[in-house]
Structures are given as structure tokens and as C-alpha cells.
Amino acid sequence: MSVHKSFERTHFLSYCQFLYKTDSTYDSKQVDRLNRHRHVEPESAEFLANIATIRQPKKVLEIGTSTGFSTLWLAYGLRHQAKYDFISLDIDKSRSEAARQHLQNTGLSDSVRLIVQDAFIFLNSNEDVFDLIFLDAERQFYLDYIEGLHKALDIGSVLIVDNVISHRDEVCAFLAEFTNDSRYICHTLDVGAGLFMAVRQEH
Numbered sequence: 063m064s065v066h067k068s069f070e071r072t073h074f075l076s077y078c079q080f081l082y083k084t085d086s087t088y089d090s091k092q093v094d095r096l097n098r099h100r101h102v103e104p105e106s107a108e109f110l111a112n113i114a115t116i117r118q119p120k121k122v123l124e125i126g127t128s129t130g131f132s133t134l135w136l137a138y139g140l141r142h143q144a145k146y147d148f149i150s151l152d153i154d155k156s157r158s159e160a161a162r163q164h165l166q167n168t169g170l171s172d173s174v175r176l177i178v179q180d181a182f183i184f185l186n187s188n189e190d191v192f193d194l195i196f197l198d199a200e201r202q203f204y205l206d207y208i209e210g211l212h213k214a215l216d217i218g219s220v221l222i223v224d225n226v227i228s229h230r231d232e233v234c235a236f237l238a239e240f241t242n243d244s245r246y247i248c249h250t251l252d253v254g255a256g257l258f259m260a261v262r263q264e265h
């Protein structure tokens with residue numbers, strides 16, 4: 063898929079700034095955390111864009127679209143590539159629809175396939191290998207994704223997980239599945255809420 067013709071960088075940057083501000087204000091008023099958009103921090107979004115630009119992945123999977131803030135930045139990082147497949151998953155249809163609107167508003171709608179599905183079901187039936195996977199969904203279910211993630215990653219594939227410093231206790235058992243696995247080299251980055259990066263080195 064290629065980037066829609068109407069993409070304009072200055073508009074994209076101000077749109078993302080506005081989206082982050084509007085959704086953060088909304089989130090701050092929500093008592094139930096599940097009602098919040100919970101976007102990645104802007105510096106994490108930029109880091110994702112950088113990884114997408116450096117790695118030039120042909121197959122990208124995002125687990126946890128929400129209303130598309132990180133999706134927009136991944137699409138931004140991919141925009142110079144002529145051909146790639148970027149899938150972004152969310153279990154919540156209304157959030158996915160909102161993300162579709164934001165992608166349209168920034169001229170990036172052609173760059174992403176938005177899928178409404180439970181990540182566990184997707185990973186269980188998936189046969190593809192991804193060059194880049196960004197995981198930012200409900201942490202309590204991450205351990206259920208281990209098998210599907212290992213299967214979806216091959217040599218050179220990068221897995222990035224958000225909130226690993228802000229919610230360390232909730233993800234440490236999951237992260238250990240990668241740090242204790244000699245097929246991966248892993249790093250925890252002090253970017254935003256803390257990003258974990260595992261790179262697959264062996265089959």
C-alpha cells in the first residue's frame with residue numbers, strides 16, 4: 063500500500079499535536095481507565111516513527127490501535143516506502159473507526175489496514191512473519207500472546223512494548239519470556255512510559 067496523495071507533513075504534525083492534546087484532556091476526566099484513549103507519549107510515537115524509518119519494515123503489526131495516535135506515527139515513519147503491509151488491531155470497533163477518521167484527515171488512510179479483532183484470536187490464526195510488532199493493549203493478557211508473538215517474529219524482527227517502566231510489575235513476567243530467551247537481544251529504553259525492544263537474532 064502507498065501513502066495517500068494528500069499527505070502534507072506540516073498538517074500532519076499540527077494534527078497530531080491537536081489530537082494528543084484533545085484526547086489527553088478527555089482522558090484526564092475519565093475515572094475508568096478503560097474509557098481512556100491512553101495514547102503513547104509523543105516521544106514514544108516519534109521513536110516508533112524512527113524505528114519504522116530505519117528498519118523499513120515490509121510487514122508491520124500494531125496491537126492496540128485505540129484512536130490511532132501511535133498508528134499515525136508508524137504510518138508517518140513508513141511513508142517513504144513504496145510497498146509495505148501495515149495492520150493495526152483493536153478489539154473496540156468505535157476506536158478503530160475514530161482511527162480511520164484520523165488517518166483520513168491526515169491523508170494516511172491508504173497506509174494502514176485497520177482490523178477489529180481480539181489480538182489473541184488474530185495471533186492464534188496468523189501465519190505471517192512481521193518485521194516490526196508494536197504491542198500496546200491490555201497488559202494482563204500479554205502472557206497469552208507469547209506463543210503467537212514468537213511465531214510472528216523471525217531474524218531481524220523487532221518487537222516493541224509500551225509502558226514497561228510505568229507498569230513494570232504488570233509486564234515483568236511477559237518481558238522475561240524474551241530476556242531469558244537466547245534468540246533475542248533486548249533493551250529497556252527510557253522513552254515515554256518506557257519502551258521494551260526485543261530483536262530476534264536466531265530462528
Ligand SMILES: C[S@@+](CC[C@H](N)C(=O)[O-])C[C@H]1O[C@@H](n2cnc3c(N)ncnc32)[C@H](O)[C@@H]1O
Binds near residue numbers: 099128133180
Ligand atoms: C493503550 S491503548 C492503545 C493506545 C495506542 N497504541 C495509541 O498510542 O494511541 C490499548 C488499546 O488496546 C485495545 N485492546 C484491549 N484488549 C485488546 C485485545 N484483546 N485485542 C485487541 N485490542 C485490544 C483497547 O481497546 C485499547 O484501544
